[in-house]
Amino acid sequence: MSAHDHRTASAPTSTYRLQLGPGFTLQDAAGLLDQLDRLGVGALYLSPVLTAAPGSQHGYDVADPTRVAPVLGGDEAREELAEQAHARGLHVVTDIVPNHVSVARxxxxxxxxxxxxxxxxxxxxxxxxxxxxxxxxxxxxxxxxxxxxxxxxxxxxxxxxxxxxxxxxxxxxxxxxxxxxxxxxxxxxxxxxxxxxxxxxxxxxxxxxxVRVEDPAVFEASHAEILRWAERGQLDGLRVDHVDGLSDPGAYLRRLTARFPGWLVVEKILAPGEDLPQSWPVAGTTGYDALREHTGVLVDPAGESDLTALATGEGVPVDVEATDHTARLHAATTLLRAETRRIAALVPPHSEEAVAELLAAFAVYRTYLPEGLDEWLRAVDLAGERRPDLAPALAALDQHVRSDPEGEAARRIQQTSGMIVAMGTENTAFYRATRFIALNEVGGDPARFSVAPEEFHTAAARREARHPHTMTTLSTHDTKRSEDVRARLAVLSETAADFTDAVRRWSAAHPLPEPSLDLLGWQTLVGAWPIGEERLTEHLLKAAREARLGTSWTEPDHAFEQAVRDWVPAVLTGLREEVEAFVERVRGPGWSNSLTQKALQLLGPGVPDLYQGTELWDLSLVDPDNRRPVDHRTRAELLDRLEAGWRPPVDTTGAAKLHLVRTCLHTRRELDPRGYTPLHAEGPAARHALAFARSSPEAHTPDLAVVGTRLPLTLERTGGWDETVLPLPPGPWTDRLTGEPVPPTRADGATAPRLADLLGRYPVAVLVRG
Structure with a gap:
């Protein structure tokens, strides 16, 4: 069996991400194993467990890679957790951070x-x-x-x-x-x-x-502990953090897979249409590409003009490319100037400006020369178009790098370009171009307002064909908004005229002191409602500092920040009834979107990851908000009722989402679905159904079908499903969410249920043959 075949065989059916820290240790994780097994989870997926900087709340600041963090319980607790997980048939996956270590202390x-x-x-x-x-x-x-x-x-x-x-x-x-x-x-x-x-x-x-993990001795020293766990059969999978920061990601991954034959995914942000380098021996990414598609397909393209008009009228930038370029140049010339200077010193005529323009011009996070030559050339050309005066220096850079694609200049440019995109686009531009923040997510593209169903199906089929065991995700420790916040925000695209009218009215009475922050603030208020004063204040302050328009982390404007602090209680008091009334109109359709995207993710191609706590409604915002403690006891109590046969309504408890998650995970465990066939509804509301079929390994025809509701608010406004039907592959079908059989509905015995009947109780259906 080849290493790639072994990674395929060792892929879990799903993962459940736990964020470890002083308040939630390895022993606490062990206490959840029964609950996760009952939920249907395939693998326990742990944040970094090696010794982090004193006081670390997340573990990504590893200070000593040679031992398990004592504050998490130490190696004895890790070993015990692995043994208990394996005894229940659960895989163990952990996050590693090979790029850097903490030097704070x-x-x-x-x-x-x-x-x-x-x-x-x-x-x-x-x-x-x-x-x-x-x-x-x-x-x-x-x-x-x-x-x-x-x-x-x-x-x-x-x-x-x-x-x-x-x-x-x-x-x-x-x-x-x-x-x-x-x-x-x-x-x-x-x-x-x-x-x-x-x-x-x-x-x-x-x-x-x-850290220079390209040095074999450094690799051995920094990975010895992790590889020891694997050799002892206590580790089944790895998630590699920030792979683009490494000197040669491909060489690193080949060295790692030579020693670790388990399931391996990399934190790699793919631009739309981009794929992983073919030479990388990995199962896939951590799933931000799937996140973009699952949110985008729920967004109504008809809402773009109203939201764009609002942003333009309020002075919020809508030219995403220009906003990105400005923010990336700032990253290259200010935030990461030391790296830019270091690169410029390697290539005559030592032009920092040319290096900065090149670093700001990549359409992808990083090229992997020589494989990424086309993206390299596009970046060189674009930088030259933007700054013709830098043409000689850019030509020198280009010639130097292409003549020695493994040299220091090439390596440093590639390592740095990903940082520039992340710092410029994700951490800055996404807080400036706030026309519609549902799109401003890690791996997202705010310029692409929505994803058509045909595009969604094509991407899913491509994932199944190329990387069937890649991770897919909807929420992570790094997402700027949880899946349920984005699902509710997507509804705003269906009622964009009403929302923009409300924002103009609200902002006239209570404006935030900067337009981009103002527009972000109103969307956040609606998307995360109900939200307390402290959480909202901290989020807005972080957004403002990241945007670097009215204040920043390094040059805080105290008057500006006080205005933000004052805004929150004024709005939560003065506009509470209006905001609550608006949220009431979009809450139900938001729940529908949440359930639809969850069903599509959990049963679609790839290995779905469930972020801690998101089996119920979770209206978290960017970290540290999304790393708050999870109430696992409430989830366990609801799980007891579901196991007793309860089929909950779709309401504020979120039990319907837990019911869906449990049903999907157990179905995935049982069927191990393969392939991907789009299903197409027929009738007046056909565009509101999003469906596909898959097959278990033993089946000759599809034995799983999933259907969800798309654009639910518009569907309701236009009269519902009416006589719209969903033709299914041959055979008797049962909806596992309701327990009800799907009767044949055509004279020839074919099954084509009315969606009004099939989706009468839940906005999604999980259908199995038999």
Whole structure:
């Protein structure tokens, strides 16, 4: 069996993502195993479990990759969890972070501590992408550096942080500045990090230093613990974080799969129409491409003109390409200038402007030369069109990179382009071009207002043909809005005229101090209602700082931010009844959208991931809001009732979603569906049905069919399903959600149920043959 065949065989039927932290440990996860098994989950999917920086709430800031985090329960708890999961037939999948480690607390990271202490002589110097020809810059100092920098505990100390002293560099009575100058590093102002940093970071986070896993010895050291679990049969799958940050992702993945033959997916953002490099030995991505399609197919293209008119009238940018370009240039010239300068220094005429324009021009997150040559050439051409004056420098860059596609300049441009897109587009432009925030999601494209059903079916069939065991997702720890918020927001495209009228009225009475934030604020209020003052305030402040229009993380405008804080209670008090009335009109159709997209995801091609807590309605926003504790007890109580035969109504409890999730997961476990055949309704409301059929491995004809409701508000307004029918493949069918058989409805005995009957109780149906 080849490695690829083994990964296919080892793919779980589904995954359930648990966000570990000090408040939810490996022991807590073990306590959920029975509940997850009863739900129908195929694999337990854990956030990073290696030792993170002290106080970490999420685990992505790994400080010591050689041991399981004691705060999570340590290796004994991990091993016990794996044994208990396997005893129930559940796979174990975990998230790994090969690109970077935390250096926020040097004393918590033994590799970084040794590098600071010994400089180029440290055996760990090879672990980091750092320029050791000069003292290593550590940007941590504030305005109080002169008073706060001291010697304490035999270390250089700045407040609670400690930095090692090189041997022989300190004697009692030595001047602090003299001691500081003797070190292999320099503590400098935090403001110098973006432009002068001498080590590569994760995005613009100074506390996360990049690791050189392309070095075989570094790979072995940083992966030994993870591979030990796999060798002992305690790990079945891996999710690789930020694969685009690596020097050579393809080579890394080939090295990893040579040692780890289990299921492997990568956090890789694909542009519309883009596919993974064929040379990557992985099952697929973590599913943001599927997320874009599942949300987009629920959006009514008829709402685009009204929402665009509102944005234009309010002064919110609607030219997505121009907004992206501006934001990406800011990322390249300011937030990540140190990387831009480093690249420019490698290629005469050393033009930072040319490098910045090129980095801002890619249509994809990253090229993988030589495989990605077409995307590279398109970026070079676009940068030249935007800045003809930079043509000679761009030509030099192009020639240099293509003559040595494995050289340092090519490698650094490729590593950096993904960071520029993420920092510029996701983290900035998505908070500026806020015409319709349901589209402004990781992996999304706000310029593509909706996805036609035909496009949705084509993408699903392509996924089944090319990457049948890729992960699909609707909500993650990184999504800006949960699946249920986006589902409700999609309804606004069906009532865009009414919504835009309401926003103009509300904004005239209570405007936020910047147009993009104002439009985002009203959509957030409707999409996440009911929402408390603290949650809404924190979300709006984060959105404003990310947009960098009225305030920012590094240059906060206190008057602007106070206006945001004042807006929230004023609106929650003064407009509560109006907002509640509007939400009441879209809540039911939003539930319909939530159930439809969930059924499509859970039973469509790929391995569906269920983010913690989203088996009930979940109206979470961007992190840290989406990492709040989950009330698993309530979910367990509702699960008890479902197992006793209860078929709940679609209401505020969210029990209907739990019923759907349980039904779909168990059906997936039982049938292991393959293939993908679109089904087409017939009749006056045919465009409102979205359906497909699949087959279990033993079946000669489809034995699973799924149908959901599309554009439910418009369907209701135009008179409902009427005589619209859904022709099904031959055979008797039963709806597992209702337990009701689907009777033959044609003279020839064929089954073509009226959708008014089939979807009378729930807006979705899960049909099995027999």
């Amino acid at each position: 040097p004393d918590a990271n033994p590799w970084w501590w040794d590098l600071l202490r010994l400089g180029p002589d440290s055996p760990y110097a090879r672990c980091f992408d750092v320029d050791l020809s000069v003292p290593l810059l550590v940007p941590v100092l504030g305005e109080d550096a002169d008073e706060a920098l001291t010697i304490a505990d035999g270390c250089l100390a700045y407040h609670e942080k400690r930095y090692p002293l090189a041997p022989g560099t300190f004697e009692p009575g030595d001047d602090i500045e003299t001691v500081h100058r003797r070190q292999h590093y320099r503590l400098v102002s935090w403001r110098r990090g973006d432009s002068e940093l001498t080590y590569r970071r994760f995005f613009d986070v100074d506390d996360l230093a990049a």
